[in-house]
Amino acid sequence: MPDWTGPADVCEEVEALWRQGRLLATLLAARFATAPADGNKRPEGLEFPYRLRLRAPRASELGSRYDDVRAWLKALEAASRQHSGVGFDVDWQDINTRALGRNRMPTAITLPSIDDALALIGKQGEAGQALVFADAILSRYPALADWVLRKPHQLLNHAGAWRQILDVIGWMAANPRSGVYLRQIDVAGVDTKFIEHHKALLTELLDILLPREAIDETMTGVARFEPRYGLKTKPASIRFRLLDTNIAVANLTDLTVPTEEFAALELAAKHAFIVENEITFLAFPPVADGLVIFGGGYGVDRLASARWLGTRNLLYWGDIDTHGFVILDRLRCYFPAARSLLMDRATLLAHQDHWSLEPAPFTGELERLYAEEHALFDDLRRERLGRGVRLEQERVRFSSACAEIVLQSNATQR
Numbered sequence: 001m002p003d004w005t006g007p008a009d010v011c012e013e014v015e016a017l018w019r020q021g022r023l024l025a026t027l028l029a030a031r032f033a034t035a036p037a038d039g040n041k042r043p044e045g046l047e048f049p050y051r052l053r054l055r056a057p058r059a060s061e062l063g064s065r066y067d068d069v070r071a072w073l074k075a076l077e078a079a080s081r082q083h084s085g086v087g088f089d090v091d092w093q094d095i096n097t098r099a100l101g102r103n104r105m106p107t108a109i110t111l112p113s114i115d116d117a118l119a120l121i122g123k124q125g126e127a128g129q130a131l132v133f134a135d136a137i138l139s140r141y142p143a144l145a146d147w148v149l150r151k152p153h154q155l156l157n158h159a160g161a162w163r164q165i166l167d168v169i170g171w172m173a174a175n176p177r178s179g180v181y182l183r184q185i186d187v188a189g190v191d192t193k194f195i196e197h198h199k200a201l202l203t204e205l206l207d208i209l210l211p212r213e214a215i216d217e218t219m220t221g222v223a224r225f226e227p228r229y230g231l232k233t234k235p236a237s238i239r240f241r242l243l244d245t246n247i248a249v250a251n252l253t254d255l256t257v258p259t260e261e262f263a264a265l266e267l268a269a270k271h272a273f274i275v276e277n278e279i280t281f282l283a284f285p286p287v288a289d290g291l292v293i294f295g296g297g298y299g300v301d302r303l304a305s306a307r308w309l310g311t312r313n314l315l316y317w318g319d320i321d322t323h324g325f326v327i328l329d330r331l332r333c334y335f336p337a338a339r340s341l342l343m344d345r346a347t348l349l350a351h352q353d354h355w356s357l358e359p360a361p362f363t364g365e366l367e368r369l370y371a372e373e374h375a376l377f378d379d380l381r382r383e384r385l386g387r388g389v390r391l392e393q394e395r396v397r398f399s400s401a402c403a404e405i406v407l408q409s410n411a412t413q414r
Contacts, residue, residue, distance in 0.1 A: 004072050005055045007079035010088050010109060013052050014121050022046055024152035027114055027127055028134055032145050043152065049110040050117070052088065056106060076106060087111075087120040130155040133162050140166055143208060151204075158201060164190045165198060169205055176214035177230025199225045236302050238262040241281065242269065243290040263305040267291060271409045272312045273341065274300065274331070276319065277394045285402045287409045300327055304334040315408055317341040320348045321390035322362040325369060325377040332368040342396055342404055345376050348385075354395035358388040 017023050021043035029045050057069050077083060080090045091108040111117045118124045133155040134148050148155065158165065167187045172178075182192045195202065199222045206229060207215065219228035226233045239256040242248050247268045249255060257265070271290040275281050276297055284292040293303070295316070303309060316331050318324035320343050331338050348355075363381045366374065379385050 003055060004057055005053060005109065006072065006075055009055075010052055010079075011121055014111070014117050017046065017117070018121060018123055021152045023114065023117055023123070024127065024130055024155075025149055027118075028130065028149055028152055030114075031131060032134060032138055032148065043150070046114070046117075048113050048117075049089070052109045052111065054106060054109050062103070073104075073106075081112065081116065087116055126156055129159060133159065136162060137166065141169070141205075141209060144205060147204065147208060154201065158198070161194075161198065164194060165201065165205070168195060168198075168202060169209060172206060172229060173209060176210060179230060179232055181232045182226070203228070235259065236299075238302055238306075239281075239294040241284065241292050242267070243271075243284060243287040243292060244269070247289060247291075259302050259305060262303075263307070265306075266308050270313060272309055272314045273405070274303075274314070274316045274318075275393065276317070276324075276327075277392070280317075280393055280401075283398070285405060287405065290409060295327075297323075298327060298330070300331045300334075303331075310335045310337065313409065314338045315341040316343075317393055318343060319390060319392045320376070320380075321358040321392075322377060322381050323358070325366060325373060325380075326362050328373070329366040329368045336368070339408070340370075340373055341408055342393070342401060343376075344372065347396060347400075348376070348389075348391050350400070351391050351396060354391060355386070356390050356392060356395075358390035361388055 014023075022045065025043040026045040057065065057072070062069055076090060079087065081087045082089070089110050089112055090106045091110065092104045093107045094102055095105050096102050111120070115124075118127050130152060137144055137148060137155075155162075164187065168185065168190055171185055171187050178184075182195050185195065203222070203225060210229070214229065216228050216230070225231070235258040237256050237258050239254075240262070241255075242253040245253065249267075269289050269291040271287055273284065273287075273290065273292040274295040275284065275292060276295050278294060281292055281294045295318075296302075300316075314335055314337065316328050316338055317340070318327050324343060328338070328340055328343065358380075361381055361383075366377060369377055380389055383389070
């Protein structure tokens with residue numbers, strides 16, 4: 001096929017204008033025009049008549065490809081608004097050539113109006129929907145006018161949900177920083193899953209509509225939606241096992257409690273171990289006056305408020321990899337006397353057959369490791385022992401682990 005602008009090319013260019021939001025932005029601006037209020041860039045509007053690209057035959061092709069040119073002209077004219085009643089106009093000009101004499105050739109292709117553009121690609125219905133949604137939104141919240149014009153396709157992306165979305169916004173505006181769970185937002189047709197699914201959109205709109213004092217701007221991202229707007233979140237919890245029945249709590253040895261309650265427990269244990277693997281946690285051997293905490297990786301931050309741990313013989317057993325040492329370093333932010341367990345060079349080398357690959361090693365600096373720990377960490381991050389060397393704690397022989405646990409539980413803190 002000749003590389004000249006045909007009806008399909010015209011439709012493709014107009015479809016691109018639709019995908020870019022420029023058609024919708026133009027349509028909405030005509031109804032709800034405002035000056036940009038927040039400096040955010042809107043899709044560039046269109047002025048009609050709008051001129052489209054035209055690739056026409058070169059003069060040399062008029063004679064050499066005469067039949068192709070005639071077929072192209074016929075198809076373009078048949079698809080134009082002059083014949084179909086809607087769509088694009090073709091501007092024509094008569095030209096004279098020595099070989100072919102007088103011929104009519106296109107000089108421009110234009111869209112007379114936005115209605116013609118929408119009809120050409122069959123988007124009248126969706127455009128009409130967008131107008132209805134925009135009217136519903138702005139009749140309640142005029143301050144969202146700039147957002148509507150900046151993100152016109154969002155109107156259609158959330159079709160069928162706008163009534164509930166606006167009602168949720170209304171409830172949160174009337175109850176700023178309410179301190180309730182999502183489940184307690186009392187809006188007809190809205191449940192927790194609805195809000196979870198629309199958090200990103202709600203964040204955009206609430207940030208525009210709510211007063212600054214109702215927003216904690218340090219809380220960013222969908223995962224922090226609740227604290228950003230003063231809603232209650234599921235409390236963080238800590239799971240621990242008491243390794244000596246003599247210090248059991250009401251005869252219970254495996255407990256999970258909210259972080260605040262754990263911080264206030266002041267358990268009678270003298271030795272506290274933190275591990276990362278759940279099976280290791282469950283299989284941890286008995287230790288007189290001991291407890292073991294399921295750390296959950298970087299979740300060690302949850303232990304910060306349990307200041308009483310700092311007065312215990314506190315040992316951290318993590319994977320021997322760069323991130324294991326990062327977690328140990330972080331733990332020492334809160335508990336400087338915490339010691340490592342089974343995270344030494346001898347343990348690593350004794351289990352070489354069980355090494356695995358650490359996918360994304362940490363290569364930064366750590367300031368709270370002891371000299372021998374830092375030396376091993378440095379070898380790991382510099383890959384002196386091999387690429388991405390890692391020994392996960394569950395791969396350490398259990399008999400060796402039990403022996404070291406007994407030894408370390410009898411040791412004094414540094």
